[in-house]
Amino acid sequence: MPTREITETIWAWGHKNIQATHLTTLMITKDSQLLITGDCIVAVSANRAITDLSATFKEALHQPNTKLIVLIETDNLMEKIEATGSPDLQLNHPSDLVIRKSRFICNRTLAIQANRAANNLSREFVTKLKNPQQKIKITLIITPHTKQP
Numbered sequence: 001m002p003t004r005e006i007t008e009t010i011w012a013w014g015h016k017n018i019q020a021t022h023l024t025t026l027m028i029t030k031d032s033q034l035l036i037t038g039d040c041i042v043a044v045s046a047n048r049a050i051t052d053l054s055a056t057f058k059e060a061l062h063q064p065n066t067k068l069i070v071l072i073e074t075d076n077l078m079e080k081i082e083a084t085g086s087p088d089l090q091l092n093h094p095s096d097l098v099i100r101k102s103r104f105i106c107n108r109t110l111a112i113q114a115n116r117a118a119n120n121l122s123r124e125f126v127t128k129l130k131n132p133q134q135k136i137k138i139t140l141i142i143t144p145h146t147k148q149p
């Protein structure tokens with residue numbers, strides 16, 4: 001179990017076709033193109049995907065019930081998502097990173113049991129994400145476990 005905070009930062013861009021309407025998932029991709037049907041995608045042209053995360057980060061995320069905080073930031077707005085890790089995570093997709101409300105796991109799943117999905121982002125925030133010139137900062141934070149008294 002992690003005893004200190006572990007942080008990873010990903011930089012990505014907005015895209016005119018971002019819808020952010022999916023009810024159960026949220027995805028960030030290295031791909032630069034986005035069809036309007038990709039309703040879970042909130043950022044494109046990311047500089048990193050799951051496979052690019054550090055071994056230390058992945059090891060911590062594999063611990064049962066690891067808490068993950070995901071901060072997605074534009075110029076002046078930020079959205080926060082809380083999710084959990086799992087020993088079953090594969091963490092090896094070369095271009096994508098998906099956060100899920102469900103417990104479903106595939107090789108693009110970063111975290112499960114999230115408290116929010118793409119459709120939960122504010123529409124003001126989504127408007128920013130639709131701008132192809134919008135640089136987006138995604139910060140992944142694994143919080144340390146604290147012992148129960």
